[in-house]
Amino acid sequence: MASTNTFPELPLFDLQLQPQDLEAVAETLRSGWLTLGPRTEAFEEVFAEHLGARHAIAVSSCTAALHLAYMAAGVGPGDEVIVPSFTFAATASAVLYCGATPVFAEIVSREAPSLDPEDVERRITPRTKAVCIVHFAGYAAAADRMKEICDRHGLALIEDVAHAPSATLHGRKLGTWGLAGAFSFFSNKVLSVGEGGLLCTDSDEVAALARSQRSHCMTSGTWERHNGRTDTYDVVGLGYNYRLDEPRSALLLSRMGRLEQEIERRRELTMRYRSLLAGVEGIHVPFEDHEVPSSSCYVFPIMLDEDGRQAEVSRRMREQGIQTSIFYPSIHRFTAYRERFPGVSLPITELASRTELTLPFYPHMSNDDQDRVVAVLAGALAR
Numbered sequence: 049m050a051s052t053n054t055f056p057e058l059p060l061f062d063l064q065l066q067p068q069d070l071e072a073v074a075e076t077l078r079s080g081w082l083t084l085g086p087r088t089e090a091f092e093e094v095f096a097e098h099l100g101a102r103h104a105i106a107v108s109s110c111t112a113a114l115h116l117a118y119m120a121a122g123v124g125p126g127d128e129v130i131v132p133s134f135t136f137a138a139t140a141s142a143v144l145y146c147g148a149t150p151v152f153a154e155i156v157s158r159e160a161p162s163l164d165p166e167d168v169e170r171r172i173t174p175r176t177k178a179v180c181i182v183h184f185a186g187y188a189a190a191a192d193r194m195k196e197i198c199d200r201h202g203l204a205l206i207e208d209v210a211h212a213p214s215a216t217l218h219g220r221k222l223g224t225w226g227l228a229g230a231f232s233f234f235s236n237k238v239l240s241v242g243e244g245g246l247l248c249t250d251s252d253e254v255a256a257l258a259r260s261q262r263s264h265c266m267t268s269g270t271w272e273r274h275n276g277r278t279d280t281y282d283v284v285g286l287g288y289n290y291r292l293d294e295p296r297s298a299l300l301l302s303r304m305g306r307l308e309q310e311i312e313r314r315r316e317l318t319m320r321y322r323s324l325l326a327g328v329e330g331i332h333v334p335f336e337d338h339e340v341p342s343s344s345c346y347v348f349p350i351m352l353d354e355d356g357r358q359a360e361v362s363r364r365m366r367e368q369g370i371q372t373s374i375f376y377p378s379i380h381r382f383t384a385y386r387e388r389f390p391g392v393s394l395p396i397t398e399l400a401s402r403t404e405l406t407l408p409f410y411p412h413m414s415n416d417d418q419d420r421v422v423a424v425l426a427g428a429l430a431r
């Protein structure tokens with residue numbers, strides 16, 4: 049399908065669906081069954097198998113999956129969950145949904161912008177219930193060390209895997225290191241279908257709870273009743289409407305077949321960007337070459353060496369038709385969080401937020417597109 053983007057010339061993200069994707073959705077619409085049903089079940093099976101996880105529960109968003117994961121970890125009023133601030137707001141807001149407090153921890157450095165295990169350990173208190181790590185940009189955070197720390201302190205490890213489907217650490221899929229992993233299928237993510245998410249877990253108990261809470265803790269769903277398995281239901285707890293629907297599941301199933309291939313292309317483009325940018329003065333590129341083959345390469349972040357130039361460089365690139373973004377503004381600096389949790393200071397995170405720029409990046413980007421981004425960036429950095 050042709051892109052409908054006219055401006056900017058080179059957008060941050062772009063999505064190309066294939067004719068078979070559209071047909072899978074059309075076929076679902078013609079089937080007459082639109083919510084949670086056979087396609088969602090089929091997708092869950094495929095995704096669980098792909099991850100090597102016992103359970104995959106499709107939900108309406110990654111935010112919903114995080115909420116379910118925190119609840120499954122027993123997070124409630126008075127509890128604390130340690131999270132990064134250098135992430136999307138949902139990682140922390142889902143903690144607040146539980147009536148608990150997000151405790152923000154530092155990233156290692158601007159070159160390795162994932163949670164620092166040592167800083168996490170320093171922030172553990174008797175109220176800490178869980179730690180949520182984010183695999184920023186698709187690169188593995190220290191899940192192995194965090195798992196060891198969580199085990200030692202009796203805490204649940206949750207993974208926000210919104211950026212990192214199919215990425216690995218020591219050959220093991222991200223999302224499968226802790227109690228639960230939360231994936232996103234939001235429109236700009238690696239496996240995007242508009243809105244959608246998924247919780248994976250090896251725990252039968254967590255899976256049963258998430259399946260129940262996803263649909264109002266009802267003892268049977270409409271699909272089961274439709275199939276005559278039962279006529280009535282009971283409500284056995286406080287649940288939510290976190291269901292995924294069938295058209296999106298059909299689109300996920302269809303796109304899933306090309307996931308590895310698309311990520312492979314993302315890796316090639318990432319390596320190409322890295323080598324082109326090695327010659328550009330005034331920036332550095334987070335992560336290392338050897339991390340690329342196990343990453344999902346969701347976005348391409350760079351860090352400006354000089355503090356205070358982010359808005360100017362971004363504006364100059366925009367004037368040349370190149371869209372950039374900031375991944376991420378620090379959560380603890382947002383109005384709602386500053387008011388509620390004043391006095392949080394995370395110097396490395398704050399510097400990263402002030403100097404990061406995310407460059408245009410998508411699997412069907414051409415070499416010419418990349419050359420253009422790099423040339424415009426070099427021009428924007430020049431005084």
Ligand SMILES: *Cc1c(COP(=O)(O)O)cnc(C)c1O
Nearest residue numbers: 109110111136138210232233234
């Ligand atoms: C996108 C994103 C989310 C939220 O995903 P939704 O599916 O939009 O709810 C959570 N965490 C991170 C790190 C994200 O990038």
